[in-house]
Amino acid sequence: MRIVKLVCLLFFGFLYTLSNNTVLYAQSRIRGKVIDRETKKALPGATILCLKDQQATSSDSLGNFVLQLKPGEYQIEVRAMGYKILHKKITTQDTSILLALDDEANAIEEISITHRGKYRNRNNKAVELIDLVVRHKSQNRLRGKDSLSFQQYDKLKFGMVNPKPIFKLGLSDLNFVFNNVDTTQFKDKKLLTLFMEESNAKVYNKKNPSKYKKIVYSQKKTEFDKRYINNHNIQSYLNYIFQPIDVYDESVFILNKQFLSPIADNGKLYYKYYILDTIFNKEGYFIQLAFEPRNTTDLLFKGKLQVSMDGSYAVKKAFLSIDKDVNINWINQGELRFHYRKNEEGVMLLDTAHAFISFGTKRGDAVFADRLSVHTDYQLPAEIPEGAFLGAPIEIQPQADQVATHRPVALNSFEQATYDNIEQLNNKKSFKTMLGVGYLIAQGYYNLGKFELGPLEYVYSRNNIEGNRVRIGGRTTQDLTDKVFFEGYLAYGTDDQKLKYYLKSAVSLNGSSVVTFPAHYVEATVQSDIMEPGQQLSFLKGDSFFRSIRKNRPTKWFDTQGYQLQHVVEFGNHVSITTGFTHQSRNTIGDLRLVNSGNPDELITEVNSNEVHVDLRWAPYEKFYYRNLTRRTIKEKYPVFNVKYTRSLDGFWNTSYAYQKVSLAASKRFFLNQLGFADVKLTGGKIWGTLPYTLLEMPNVKQPDDRHAIDYVMMNQMEFAADQYLKFGFSHELQGFLFNKVPLLKKLNLREIWGANMFYGKISGRNNPYISDQVVEFDKNKEGQTMTQVLNKAPYWEGSVGIDNILNFLRVEYVKRLTYQGLPNVEKERVRVSININF
Known part of the structure; x- marks a missing residue:
């Protein structure tokens, strides 16, 4: 058997030699070296191009290169950064050549600046x-x-x-x-x-x-x-x-x-x-x-x-x-x-x-x-x-x-060789396994090919209504199709023993992907779950494991059944228009009490709404990261603007509230050269109509995919309500500009951060339960204290100062509530520690 293998090997080797003898004998190998004419030093990375057939190669770290050419004369071009282009005639009889390039001026070498005494700008x-x-x-x-x-x-x-x-x-x-x-x-x-x-x-x-x-x-x-x-x-x-x-x-x-x-x-x-x-x-x-x-x-x-x-x-x-x-x-x-x-x-x-x-x-x-x-x-x-x-x-x-x-x-x-190597790498089972584990850790999803399960952090959470909440969810991938997208979940609470669900689908209208920009699609959503007052329909509605252990986690809920239909079209100039219809049927659960402000004996247990909306968004020069329909804007110096108009359809589908809403929002990152950068967010809006306060603006309610959202750290859930409002957020990272000047601190690479958040709003007489008898009273906590407040003439402010980049990954902030400190059940100050890894 070994003899047979040896004969076969020699036979195929002979055939290979015959089939390639034209290449072996029809090409000549020319070796060469590229150097600096003045210093005689080798030039790595120089490009040697044969102008006749556009065959090219580059010199290695010692300036050496190899060209394989058919017999004849050739004109070659040699390029290297900072050197004049060299044109030279060669023949295949030149088995070894030396190519000397002329520096356009002087080559820039490694810098070594010695001490020069006291430095002055004047007369320099x-x-x-x-x-x-x-x-x-x-x-x-x-x-x-x-x-x-x-x-x-x-x-x-x-x-x-x-x-x-x-x-x-x-x-x-x-x-x-x-x-x-x-x-x-x-x-x-x-x-x-x-x-x-x-x-x-x-x-x-x-x-x-x-x-x-x-x-x-x-x-x-x-x-x-x-x-x-x-x-x-x-x-x-x-x-x-x-x-x-x-x-x-x-x-x-x-x-x-x-x-x-x-x-x-x-x-x-x-x-x-x-x-x-x-x-x-x-x-x-x-x-x-x-x-x-x-x-x-x-x-x-x-x-x-x-x-x-x-x-x-x-x-x-x-x-x-x-x-x-x-x-x-x-x-x-x-x-x-x-x-x-x-x-x-x-x-x-x-x-x-x-x-x-x-x-x-x-x-x-x-x-x-x-x-x-x-x-x-x-x-x-x-x-x-x-x-x-x-x-x-x-x-x-x-x-x-x-x-x-x-x-x-x-x-x-x-x-x-890089392109071929990566293609081979993708076909290796061990590499796929390694990617799958990394994807689960980084993204929280377990990929099954055309469908993926997750996210991991939403599998378990806890709240005062459901107790232990278990959820299984997932979404389709582009392996199924990029023209149609599905995502959904099923959730179950051990205390209320009720099944919750969510399903959303998006379908392309232009034959292109619903994922990449610019997209044009229609989407439909149905959701049955417990929701915070003021919250909108969403796949990730904030009920993750980490949210359930926060101090100011929500305690008041609606049992919500919602339906939404939207049309989204994006244009190449980064203008997008979203139009849609949303219906939500909300029933109070747990200890949420909505008492009629005109009749203390009447308890309102159902709040329904039908809304049509138009959202105009402009984000010039926007770039973003995306995964399916989830997008995250890459923060650059360019602003993002939103204008949204909402109108109710009263008298339809068991609703009786007539109202209109307008909101305007803008956010921008300002790069301040040596002073780092600052993020500024500004949102304003007005609501017309007579409504229960749960349909008004409540600033600390998490909304899905809100680029202009402001995190009010010291504000309790449902603490304020308004039908005309202004929100302002400011955060500044100085990138160590001050600490770099302190001799003992500058070696630690610490960085300064500070910021402030403001909310100012008014509630008109028709929506103020202390004045109007057509709305609902503000709810109370377990201690009998009113949870929701009406701002007086002063806005709500909170500020923060902190140190970032401690040990290259920790951020410590001191956050203080600056106004409305006398309200019941509020924290005046807090120290929070977070992980922040950045360059």
Whole structure:
């Protein structure tokens, strides 16, 4: 048998040799090396492109490369960041070649700034030069041009650094992935890419009026198993923390933080500048200077700049690095590189922007993120097609994933293998098991393919009506279909011994997915459950295990039967319109008492309502994470607005209340450069009609998917009611701006937080049970104290101060009730501790 196997093996080997002899003998292998002409140092990551057949490769960490070509003469092009493009003729007889590139100026090396004595801005030539750079920013910044267009290639990578053998234990069938470790980018780092995205786009920009459009016409990325990994969310998150960057921006946004640019308008207050060298070459006269932060713990860079001295004072090169002392978590290395190329008119155009960050602990790196952007084919001024700016600012064409990617910088062999490796990985049973466990822990759902059970935190909870509540629920996945969506649950309470249920379905109306933006669908909901007064129908109505152990958990309930039908349409400019009809039949249960204010002997046990509503929402430039119909907005600097009109249908389906409601809401995150960021939320509304107070506005009742919701920590449930109201929420995270100035504290990387919440409302005479005899009296607690109050002329306020990033994951806040402290059964102050993990 062994002889037979050996003969067969030799036979097939012979056939393979015969079938491939044309390749073996028709191609020549050319070995080469790319070096810096002046320093003779090897250049890793250089791209070597054969112009004849577009075959390309890249040099490794020692500058070496290999090309396999058919016999003949060829013209090759060699590119490396910061070096002039080299064109050279070669033949296949040249079995070994040396390619020397000329630096466009001087290469930026690692920074070493020695002590220079006492630093002064006055009479400092470096500061005078920075003043000139700042003064000329408006004319050098590309966004400031009347019009321009260019081609943009982006490559975004995420993966592991120096993967250890421990990751291979018990996963022998996954070893092939760990063989694809890239050693060409850094000598001291081995990079294993697990996610990679490439895209080609056409970008248009106009100054007056200010408009921006990016049309992605080609896109390729790794795809994990969609049952467990939402690839869109990975892409969205990495693109959020690694946004397009430019040294001309006042602040460079990276990792959800704003690092002040060294050429910011007020950069002199935070940076020190030193002139290092003068540079003369064919492109002109440049001055190279270094900069460093005055306080190394602030969100600042250190690095070098090259500035053109042709009168434009434009930046030619920039190298920015994140100091190891910066008040930021999990970052071991952060580098940003910018390279600008002068066009025929002498305008410096951004050629390449490269950002690399490695994440980990003091013991070493764990993961990395890398983004490369290459800009080519500038048109300045640009001929912008009519209608180019219509729709969303960033538009991905429908067939983008089917268009071949054009790469101005070739992939190395490790990057080329990433796509195939991830596809193989998805087919491994052990990897699927690992993803399933991770999904259950992270999302709380157990995936069954076309359906998933969960969420885990809602399986058990407790309240004063149901006692122990057990719930089983789930939702469909895209494996079933992305045109129709279902979610629902069944719940049972051991004390009331009643079955509760919820079912919701959404059906696409435009033949596209009901999940992705922009969507157009109709949805129907039915729910039978106990609900807090003022609460709307929802799959996640706040009855999780963690809510049931809060101090101010609800104690008053309606037994509610609800039906809802809605139509949702979203437009490319991030305007959406939701119209719908909702019916709710509510019956008092437990100790909830609604006594007629005109007759103390009459107890109202049923409150029914029929409502039609129109909700207009505008969220310019919005990006979000999603899973099925659940979306979470990625908080950027752009605001979100809502206007909602509601009208009752009285006299229909056992209802008698006639009323109208209007509410307006807005929320926005303000990035304050070195002072961190602040979130502001504002909501106002008015209700017309005579209603029981349970149908009025109660500010501390949880509503589903409310982007503008304010968490009133010190306010009891149902404590206030109003038919005209204003809500305001403010929270500010200073990112360590003050603590960084305290010598003993700045090493701890602590961060300051503070905020305030306000509610102001009035209740008209027709709805005030102390005045009107057509409504219901406010209910009382077990001690006989009135639970719901009418605000007087003063608004309700609560404030908080705290310390974040304790041991890199804890947040401690002191929360104090500032007004209405004399009301019964209220807390005046509280200390709360929470887990908050962030960069």
